[in-house]
Amino acid sequence: MILQSVVVKAVTLRQFLRNRWNFSSRLMKELAAEKKVFVDGRSRRMDYLLKENSLVTVDLGWEKNTYEAFSREIDVLYEDEGLMILNKDPLFSVHPVGGHRKDTVLNAIVYYQQRHRQNYKIRFAHRLDRDTSGALIVAKNKWMHEEISRQFRQDGVLKEYLALCHNSFSGSFVVEGKIGLSEDGIHREFRDDGKESCTQVFTLASTDERTLFKAVPQTGRTHQIRVHLASKGYPIVGDALYGVKDRAPRQMLHCHRLQFRHPLTGEIQSVQAPLKQDFLDEMEVCRLL
Structure with a gap:
């Protein structure tokens, strides 16, 4: 994902990144090391003094996936260049753990990446238990992960x-x-x-x-x-x-539902995850359908 913005006030590149996109010090350090921040097309240091009307460009796509693929379909509710929201199946571990090292949601996303010609480091903005189904947010880069995770920590997500x-x-x-x-x-x-x-x-x-x-x-x-x-x-x-x-x-x-502020657009993003079939079946048995 590429971020771009025009400078309106002469400040250092570090100040601009923090003010414009709320970049953390750790993220800026990594971007500087990878030389992924550009001013008018040239890679610059964080202490570089910006001029008005300069164009700042940040390439957030340097981190790639390192996990194996697991051939299983995922239920995608929403996707854009910065994030994806799934309707997670029940009895499906999110991360490789214990007896589930290669048959997890993460590995299934790798399979999805391969079929859609995508390659990014997979980060989950929150967790769901193996048994629990429903909406699960996947961040496609470190900045998106930091911003959405911050909303979860500060109880800013419905x-x-x-x-x-x-x-x-x-x-x-x-x-x-x-x-x-x-x-x-x-x-x-x-x-x-x-x-x-x-x-x-x-x-x-x-x-x-x-x-x-x-x-x-x-x-x-x-x-x-x-x-x-x-x-x-x-x-x-x-x-x-x-x-x-x-x-x-x-x-x-x-x-069933997640609502948060999208870091890229600043708009409220709301998504609903339909109930899975086993949940509906149990409701029918209980005469609640």
């Missing part, structure tokens, strides 16, 4: 999840509290040394035994929605870690 849960409820509630890792090193739980968390929860549909909730996390703690819903007596269907083991093949949690 996140809406759909959760199919045990037991019946009508209405809405808010769950707050400090969440941290339990002594077993696996579960998350409410504890004094944890980090603050907050989730707004709204009923969308319910029967005598099941409820479909919309969960809107205001913070981004690991397992936050799962812990919060279970704490109120509404464990997610299929979530054996925080609920009960049932027939569902995975936890019925889906990232």
Whole structure:
């Protein structure tokens, strides 16, 4: 991806990059080392003093993929030169880990790159559990990753999840509290040394035994929605870690909607990820369809 902008005030190149695109010091150092910043077509140092009406060009595409491809289709909801948003399948690990080293979302994106003649280092702006399906943002360069990740850290991204849960409820509630890792090193739980968390929860549909909730996390703690819903007596269907083991093949949690400010255009970007078939099948079994 190429960024370009005309200089309107005489400042150093470093100041211009920070003011115009909010570049971090680390990113500018890497760009300088790679000689990927140009002023009127010539590579310049970061302390170079710019003149009015000069054209600054930044090439952000120097980092390339180093992972193997995995032949599996991905569900692309949106794509442009700087990012891609997927509707992640359930039971599909995002990163190579444990017993899944080459059959992950990352490897499937490499397969997509090859078929579309693309080559960039793959960076995920956030995480989804292996079981969880839904919207997942992929940044195509370091600057895009920094900008979107910053919005996630500063709670500037609207996140809406759909959760199919045990037991019946009508209405809405808010769950707050400090969440941290339990002594077993696996579960998350409410504890004094944890980090603050907050989730707004709204009923969308319910029967005598099941409820479909919309969960809107205001913070981004690991397992936050799962812990919060279970704490109120509404464990997610299929979530054996925080609920009960049932027939569902995975936890019925889906990232349904993401809304953020696009770093390149400055406009609000909103995307919705349709429910996956296994989630719809479970809703039908529960008579919620």
